[in-house]
Amino acid sequence: MDEQPGLSDQYRMASPWPLFVALGLALSEVGIFMGLFPVAVGGLLLLGGSVSGILRESGYVARPWRTFAQLGGFFALLGVIVVGTQVDLVTAIGTDPLALMGTLLGVVERPSNYAVLGRGMAVVVAGLMMLAAGGTGSLMARSTPQP
Amino acid sequence: MAGEQLALTVLMGLLLVLVAAVLTRLEDWRSYTPLAGGAGAAGEVGHAHEEKPGGITRWLTTVDHKDIGMLYGTYAIIAFAVGGIMAFLIRLQLISPDGAIIGNQFYNAILTSHGITMLFLFGTPIIAAFANYFVPLLIGADDMAFPRINAIAFWLLPPGALLIWGGFFTAPLGIGIDAAQTSWTMYTPLSVEQANPGVDLMLLGLHLTGVSATMGAINFIATIFTERGDDVTWANLDIFSWTILTQSALILFAFPLLGSAIVMLLLDRNLATTFYAVEGGGSMLWQHLFWFFGHPEVYILVLPPMGIVSLVIPKFSGRKLFGFKFIVYSTLAIGVLSFGVWAHHMFTTGMDPRLRASFMAVSIAIAIPSAVKTFNWITTMWNGRLRLTTPMLFCIGFVSNFIIGGVTGVFLASVPIDQILHDTYYVVGHFHYIVMGAIGFAAFAGLYYWFPIFTGKMYQRTLAKWHFWLSMIGTNLTFFAMLALGYLGMPRRYATYAFDGAIAPLAQITLYHQLASVGAVILLVGQLIFVWNFVNSWLEGPATASADPWNLKETDQFTKEFDWYERKLETAIADGGDDDDTLVADGGESVDE
Known part of the structure; x- marks a missing residue:
């Protein structure tokens, strides 16, 4: 690792992450409250990514991908709770899960037509993306030897 | 709609790719070693010779408390300029009864934004600037307890400012997002019913x-509790750190409440909840929540400036602070009492008279610790060997303006008087004596007092005195005229005042408005001199030769932050730094007076 140190290895008083944590938080707030689906998803991805990064950098966690996936799981759960306030998920899954899928995909397609549901789905989508990316990253990191 | 959605998606995707690209350029996260392994300390990597990276990267990635203090300071001064220009436009508008230069809607927008800018984007950050730079130095800490959280707290501010001012940028585009016109108090139902998305952005x-x-406050509390040097105890903790500690505690209780109240307002506006609707909590709920935050906010803004004044006055009086302990006690007392007075902002809302009386009693009780401080400052100066340097002048100006602002506040705390003067310019005059005449002045005192430390230069003394006197005269002219306007019955917030002569004496009101505007011109000239002096002295002034520009050693008041500065100067000379320009300040004159 001495060959190519990162910024925060070279300089004790520097870290690239705080700026992006702040930007991620700002974008996700604006995206969720203003009902801007892509901004909400992107903001949450940035927030989750930079939080994982800063925790890894400061040594609080050992594996950033796993943290990323865990944060994704948390967001997805939170989003499902919000969606659950609008759609009776238990009944819908029990009776016609395909129709439920259709409804939810419709929400993702035109989120601005749905107030609470659109916002909830944004959080769910961001969470699932993080789960997928974090999971894949973890597996890949496990298969490559650590430097 | 779908097109917009697609465009936004592409934009966000590009942004994320850009961020990832920047991060991979900056950071090689494969190089991280968990700290527990013991190999993560910078010294062992073998590349940590320099303290900070160069260029803009240094400022974007810094977690050093001094750099973050500088960032806060720069940000606050830019916000002060923006808020000041808004105030100046307000004063120009009110030169004539029909409004001189701008439309009523724009007036409402800058009135709203002036208040929010000055309180949240100038006031809190300028205090954070001093606290970040100097609290760790004063208590002998290496840095803040959580340096990265410190940086996150700062970087939340620029997006915050862009959102608060966002409506001004988008209004000319004609996309239906205008600047908010809610006033800084954002009272419901007005703020719920304004459909303009600019209000959401501001919130x-x-x-x-x-x-x-809040993040900053947690950091300061942790720092002062856990990072003090071995020789710094609670008994000899300096007065500025005491006020920052108290302020941080107030922030910890007040700001999360504001945050929650704002989220509820956003939900009411966007998702049809009914927190503040008549069938829900009603509009009084907002007022209670807002002022439960809003009144402690006053002390959040004024306690640290009082700390600066308590720190600076003894230095130029040649003696110790009179009644140090009692100043600390009064700080704590104000901190506690500040949560029991919020409803004095609501005396005319028709609340229960028995409650009103109790809030009046607590509000007037706050005058006691405030007076303890005032008398202690005066007694510190009494028979002292006064040196009227610019920081000292600003501190004396603080005391003078604080007395006027404070005494008018005692009147307003009294229910029968408040019922007459509520919502008039008297209130505006009263709180501007505090926020500009006291808080603003203490900020200037701090900037001048520590200027040699954070710039390594000395400011130009004559210009600084011009700045003080123009500010002092401008402040008193502008805000005293407002007190008079209040007695004449002029209501606050109005864009025009062409009343029927039977309601109010229009000629006199116009005259006082014009006097206030003349004061604003004087203030503006003073601040232009300040900016010129600040920038010019920083860039082109001669380096300070001595680590004791104020002759503090003479009276045994050479405190820790100057100690640190002295060590820094010595190290710079030892390793052949570029400090060969050893002229003293003001072109060869001695800097002490």
């Missing part, structure tokens, strides 16, 4: 600045 910006302040 979100305000929420971010609140999150930032």
Whole structure:
């Protein structure tokens, strides 16, 4: 690792992450409250990514991908709770899960037509993306030897 | 709609790719070693010779408390300029009864934004600037307890400011997002019913600045409790750190409440909840929540400036602070009492008279610790060997303006008087004596007092005195005229005042408005001199030769932050730094007076 140190290895008083944590938080707030689906998803991805990064950098966690996936799981759960306030998920899954899928995909397609549901789905989508990316990253990191 | 959605998606995707690209350029995260392994310390990597990276990267990635203090300071001064220009436009508008230069809607927008800018984007950050730079130095800490959280707290502010001012940028585009016109108090139902999305942007910006302040406060509390040097005890903790500690505690209780109230307002506006609707909590709920935050906010803004004044006055009086302990006690007392007075902002809302009386009693009780401080400052100066340097002048100006602002506040705390003067310019005059005449002045005192430390230069003394006297005269002219306007019955917030002569004496009111505007011109000239002096002295002034520009050693008041500065100067000379320009300040004159 001495060959190519990162910024925060070279300089004790520097870290690239705080700026992006702040930007991620700002974008996700604006995206969720203003009902801007892509901004909400992107903001949450940035927030989750930079939080994982800063925790890894400061040594609080050992594996950033796993943290990323865990944060994704948390967001997805939170989003499902919000969606659950609008759609009776238990009944819908029990009776016609395909129709439920259709409804939810419709929400993702035109989120601005749905107030609470659109916002909830944004959080769910961001969470699932993080789960997928974090999971894949973890597996890949496990298969490559650590430097 | 779908097109917009697609465009936004592409934009966000590009942004994320850009961020990832920047991060991979900056950071090689494969190089991280968990700290527990013991190999993560910078010294062992073998590349940590320099303290900080160069260029803009240094400022974007710094977690050093001094750099973050500088960032806060720069940010606050830019916000002060923006808020000041808004105030100047307000004063120009009110030169004539029909409004001189701008439309009523724009007036409402800058009135709203002036208040929020000055309180949240100038006031809190300028205090954070001093606290970040100097609290760790004063208590002998290496840095803040959580340096990265410190940086996050700062970086939340620029997006916050962009959102708060966002409506001004988007209004000319004609996309239906205008600047908010809610006034800084954002009273419901007005703020719920204004459909303009600019209000949402402002609320979100305000929420971010609140999150930032809370993170900062937690950091200061942790730092002062856990990072003090071995020789710094609670008994000899300096007065500025005491006020920052108290302020941080107030922030910890007040700001999360503002954040929650704002989220509820956003939900009412966007998702049809009914927190503040008549069938829900009613509009009084907002007023209670807002002022439960809003009144402690006053002390959040004024306690640290009082700390600066308590720190600076003894230095130029040649003696110790009179009644140090009692100043600390009064700080704590104000901190506690500040949560029991919020309803004095609501005396005319028709609340229960018995409650009103109790809030009046507590509000007037706050005058006691405030007076303890005032008398202690005066007694410190009494028979002292006064040196009227610019920081000292600003401190004396603080005391003088604080007395006027404070005494008018005692009157307003009294229910029968408040019922007459509520919502008039008397209130505006009263709180501007505090926020500009006291808080602003203490900020200037701090900037001048520590100027040699954070710039390594000395400011130009004559210009600084011009700045003080123009500020002092301008402040008193502008805000005293407002007190008079209040007695004449002029209501606050109005864009025009062409009343029927039977309601109010229009000629006199116009005259006082014009006097206030003349004061604003004087203030503006003073601040232009300040900016010129600040920038010019920083860039082109001669380096200070001595680590004791104020002759503090003479009276045994050479405190820790100057100690640190002295060590820094010595190290710079030892390793052949470029400090060969050893002229003293003001072109060869001695800097002490």
